[in-house]
Amino acid sequence: MTRKMDNTTRYERLRERYMNGDLERRSFLGLIGAAGLAYGVQTPFAKFANAQTVSQVRFDGWGGVVSEALRENAFQPFEKETGIEVVDGTFGGGDEYISRVKASQPGEYNIAHLSGVFDYARYHNLGLSTTLNEDNIPNLKYVIPKLVDVFRNVTDGKLSCVPYDYGTTGIAYNRKHISDEEAKEKGAKLLIDEAYKDKIAGWSDWRTRMWYAALQTGQMPNNIEDEEAAWDAVRKHRDLSLKYWGSGAELMSLLAEEEIYATEGWSGRIYALQEQGHDIGYMDPPNGFGWQECMFVLKGSPMEASEELLNFMLAPETAIAVAEGQNYPPALDPTKVDLGDKIPTLPAFDPTGKLDGLTFADPDYWNGHEQDWSKEFGRVQKGY
Amino acid sequence: MSVEAREARQPWILLSPALTAVFLLLFVPLLFIVVYSFWLRTATGADQVGFFLDNWREALSDAFYRDILLFTLKIATITTLVCALMGYPAAYVIARSKGNKALLLLLLMLPFWISYIIRTMSWINILGVSGALNTALLYVGVIDEPIQMLYNQTTVILGLVHFLLPFMILNVFVSLEGIDTNLEDAANSLGATRWQAFLQVTLPLSLPGLAAGGLLCFVLGAGTYITPLVLGGPSDAMFANLVFEAIITQLNWPLGSALSLMLLAVLGALVMVYNRYLGMAQLMKGLG
Numbered sequence: 001m002t003r004k005m006d007n008t009t010r011y012e013r014l015r016e017r018y019m020n021g022d023l024e025r026r027s028f029l030g031l032i033g034a035a036g037l038a039y040g041v042q043t044p045f046a047k048f049a050n051a052q053t054v055s056q057v058r059f060d061g062w063g064g065v066v067s068e069a070l071r072e073n074a075f076q077p078f079e080k081e082t083g084i085e086v087v088d089g090t091f092g093g094g095d096e097y098i099s100r101v102k103a104s105q106p107g108e109y110n111i112a113h114l115s116g117v118f119d120y121a122r123y124h125n126l127g128l129s130t131t132l133n134e135d136n137i138p139n140l141k142y143v144i145p146k147l148v149d150v151f152r153n154v155t156d157g158k159l160s161c162v163p164y165d166y167g168t169t170g171i172a173y174n175r176k177h178i179s180d181e182e183a184k185e186k187g188a189k190l191l192i193d194e195a196y197k198d199k200i201a202g203w204s205d206w207r208t209r210m211w212y213a214a215l216q217t218g219q220m221p222n223n224i225e226d227e228e229a230a231w232d233a234v235r236k237h238r239d240l241s242l243k244y245w246g247s248g249a250e251l252m253s254l255l256a257e258e259e260i261y262a263t264e265g266w267s268g269r270i271y272a273l274q275e276q277g278h279d280i281g282y283m284d285p286p287n288g289f290g291w292q293e294c295m296f297v298l299k300g301s302p303m304e305a306s307e308e309l310l311n312f313m314l315a316p317e318t319a320i321a322v323a324e325g326q327n328y329p330p331a332l333d334p335t336k337v338d339l340g341d342k343i344p345t346l347p348a349f350d351p352t353g354k355l356d357g358l359t360f361a362d363p364d365y366w367n368g369h370e371q372d373w374s375k376e377f378g379r380v381q382k383g384y
Numbered sequence: 385m386s387v388e389a390r391e392a393r394q395p396w397i398l399l400s401p402a403l404t405a406v407f408l409l410l411f412v413p414l415l416f417i418v419v420y421s422f423w424l425r426t427a428t429g430a431d432q433v434g435f436f437l438d439n440w441r442e443a444l445s446d447a448f449y450r451d452i453l454l455f456t457l458k459i460a461t462i463t464t465l466v467c468a469l470m471g472y473p474a475a476y477v478i479a480r481s482k483g484n485k486a487l488l489l490l491l492l493m494l495p496f497w498i499s500y501i502i503r504t505m506s507w508i509n510i511l512g513v514s515g516a517l518n519t520a521l522l523y524v525g526v527i528d529e530p531i532q533m534l535y536n537q538t539t540v541i542l543g544l545v546h547f548l549l550p551f552m553i554l555n556v557f558v559s560l561e562g563i564d565t566n567l568e569d570a571a572n573s574l575g576a577t578r579w580q581a582f583l584q585v586t587l588p589l590s591l592p593g594l595a596a597g598g599l600l601c602f603v604l605g606a607g608t609y610i611t612p613l614v615l616g617g618p619s620d621a622m623f624a625n626l627v628f629e630a631i632i633t634q635l636n637w638p639l640g641s642a643l644s645l646m647l648l649a650v651l652g653a654l655v656m657v658y659n660r661y662l663g664m665a666q667l668m669k670g671l672g
Contacts, residue, residue: 095633098429102635125428198532206633238618243535246613257514259534371427374634378626379448383619 054305056085061113063090069325094119106300121363129160136307139314144333161294163331168348169289172265175279187285188215201263204244206377222362267347268327290358421641429635439642456623460606463544471552479560535617543611552597559593
């Protein structure tokens with residue numbers, strides 16, 4: 001399932017598809033003919049083009065425990081099995097990364113661990129998407145269909161990514177100072193409770209701020225009707241906050257060092273803190289921020305090597321090991337794959353595989369407001 | 385080719401690698417930024433090529449940018465003054481020390497061996513709620529509960545002073561080193577006290593070094609974005625943070641370009657004023 005795909009394998013698969021009737025005779029012969037032609041026109045100089053010699057694939061992710069889990073459980077075994085090196089980079093957020101990609105040449109960045117369908121849509125709208133050959137990713141069949149479909153809707157039925165994990169941005173609180181009952185009772189309003197002035201923090205991400213502002217003002221996050229009320233809630237949160245955090249590491253540090261008592265936080269990172277022995281509670285308020293992450297292949301990437309890596313990463317044994325390491329449930333369908341003992345205990349895990357209990361950001365709605373709201377938050381954040 | 389012509393060409397031949405590097409790595413990117421500042425960001429985040437004045441109009445007329453720029457200049461001014469007050473005595477001690485000057489200079493250079501970001505983040509371990517200072521104060525019983533010391537304007541200035549103080553000390557030190565100590569002795573022999581000799585002889589002669597250090601501290605301080613990001617609270621952002629946000633968070637490279645050029649113009653004007661009255665030679669001495 002995770003074999004390196006050499007040309008023989010590729011032709012065998014092609015033949016198999018043809019024999020199964022998935023491929024027309026004309027297409028089959030055309031592809032074989034094209035392969036032959038490509039081979040025939042090879043010259044001694046062709047090796048300098050280096051088009052087929054893929055020695056490395058670049059991957060960029062969120063760093064910290066997430067990257068550690070991927071490196072240990074996916075990239076190192078993949079390198080050992082295929083000889084293709086995975087260059088492992090990190091970013092602080094999707095916004096920062098998209099800026100780096102925009103400044104790069106096609107092919108410089110290959111696979112990114114993107115968050116949310118809105119990011120997928122942004123990258124697609126910027127012309128950075130590719131079309132994956134799903135035949136090269138047979139492990140895609142294990143993935144929760146709902147997670148795949150939302151991406152297909154953005155890219156006309158095709159995929160430029162594979163879903164990989166999901167989680168929530170819920171409310172994390174220090175149990176020494178805030179009880180579970182109090183957190184549950186106050187919900188999202190805990191983050192604008194004046195009793196905790198200067199002991200509150202929040203992610204410096206305009207989407208998260210507006211999502212929680214919607215909850216604090218009794219609105220639906222995917223349809224905020226009273227924008228002014230929401231911005232007022234963002235301002236109130238800002239005035240009570242000690243700091244906006246900018247990375248998972250900073251989030252964990254602020255909570256672990258008890259600089260703050262409450263913030264919204266990423267479910268996996270909070271679970272990691274709990275595993276480390278910190279008495280941190282975590283709850284998803286009604287309509288809490290659910291999100292899914294994917295492995296997005298960027299334009300100009302070596303497609304077959306990238307697909308091979310994605311297939312390797314989606315292999316149940318790999319995906320489960322990564323999920324256990326990074327503390328986010330994998331995108332694998334629990335009704336099709338036995339996910340072991342730990343994953344069902346992770347925050348946000350849905351044993352039905354339907355994910356009906358999570359509210360995801362509507363990509364059209366949020367990307368439609370991206371330009372105005374990101375700018376407005378930049379001002380509100382600084383006291384305006 | 386005549387000897388004169390060859391000699392005239394020689395400096396240019398020697399300078400050409402450096403000039404090429406400066407041209408390619410500074411002027412060409414700067415030119416890109418200038419061009420970018422006249423483009424527009426579309427709703428998808430892509431850039432619209434053209435000649436639009438919208439970014440400049442926004443950068444120059446919006447009170448938000450003006451206020452943050454003034455705040456930045458204020459923070460840079462305070463930082464520079466603190467660096468001057470702390471740096472001058474230190475530079476004086478080093479310059480006048482007899483046997484251990486090399487050791488003191490080595491200690492001065494020591495912070496440069498550690499990454500600026502690490503040095504900035506070290507304050508979190510010192511001033512944090514469970515940091516060294518709070519732990520020590522709790523231990524000796526001075527306080528009952530940890531004091532919230534981090535993430536405010538003071539910690540931003542503290543972080544900047546920590547970063548910039550060596551630049552000030554080095555510049556003043558170089559200036560003091562160039563002053564003949566016999567001048568102070570002469571002033572003393574003419575009846576001046578040591579304090580009067582310092583005020584009327586040493587201090588005026590070392591002012592160019594102080595000014596050079598001040599300029600460096602101010603320019604570097606006004607252009608920083610790491611320190612307010614790491615040690616500042618929600619409303620302690622400086623102008624470079626706006627540039628970062630425009631370019632990274634909002635993917636608005638055209639506006640970010642206009643803002644960065646605006647900051648460059650303000651700081652460039654300051655350097656020009658300095659150069660007009662004090663000349664760049666002193667600054668080069670300090671940097672050297």
